[in-house]
Amino acid sequence: MTKKYKALVLGATGLVGKALVNQLCNDDRYEIVICLVRAPLQRANYHDPLDKIQAIVIDFDYLQDYQGYFSVDHVYCCLGTTIKQAGSQSAFRRVDFQFVHIAAQLTRAQRATSFVWISSVGANAKSKNFYLRVKGEVENAILSMPQLDNAAAVRPSLLLGQREENRFAENIGIRVASLLSPVMKGPLAKYRPVSAAQVAYQMIKLQVF
Structure with a gap:
């Protein structure tokens, strides 16, 4: 019988x-x-014709209290915000570092098979850019975590798709990058805008089946 998987x-x-x-x-x-x-x-x-989705409303400030839900096969972490949305650098860091790091820790504690999360192209813990520095710091923290063998990050560039909120600066960046995309080859290819569906597909490919 083919194994069926549970995802968080x-x-x-x-x-x-x-x-x-x-x-x-x-x-x-x-x-x-x-x-x-x-x-x-x-x-x-x-689109959930087989009624697979189980949605649980939680308070992410107390994410540790929900660790039982991490007793699954695969954990996918798509958490992320912007400094504008968060309101401050510290509030941004709370979401993009603290919450993601805790999720990885709970994955390890509950012995889920693998953990995949969204980072960013250019993530570097030594970057002068605050956003990229935080992304790099959480990568280092998770990938060096003992007993979390199957952890992987996807590192997309600008994301294409219909957002509920308007991100003016990001929209400008997407337009410029889209115009330049045909000449973004070789080392520059990773900076091409990518669709949300492509990122999701890559996350699933990184899981351990």
Whole structure:
């Protein structure tokens, strides 16, 4: 009998998170997709004909209290914000470092098979750019974590897709990068804008089946 997998998704309401959950619901290997969310899911955003989604509303400030939900096969972390959304660098770091790091720790504690999360192209703990520095720091923290053998990060550039909120500066960047995309070859290829669906697909490919 073919093994059926259980997945846990954090950040299921974001651009990549939505694409990921829909792909998991359409993936015959998965029987359950648990989504830890801040507010109830808008079911219209998800195609779930087999009723795989189990949405659990939680307080991420107390993520440790929900560690039982990490007793799955695969953990997908799509958590992330912007400094503008968060309101300050410390609030940004709380989401993009602290929450993601805790999720990895709970994955290890509950012995899930693998942990995949979204980082960023250019992530570097020594970067002068605060955003890229935080992304690099959390990569270092997770990838050096003992007894978490199957951890992997996807490092997308600018994300293509329909967001609920308007990100003016990011939209400008996407337009410019899209125009330059045909000449972004070789080492520059990683800076091409990428669709949320492509990132979600890559996250699933990185899991250990």
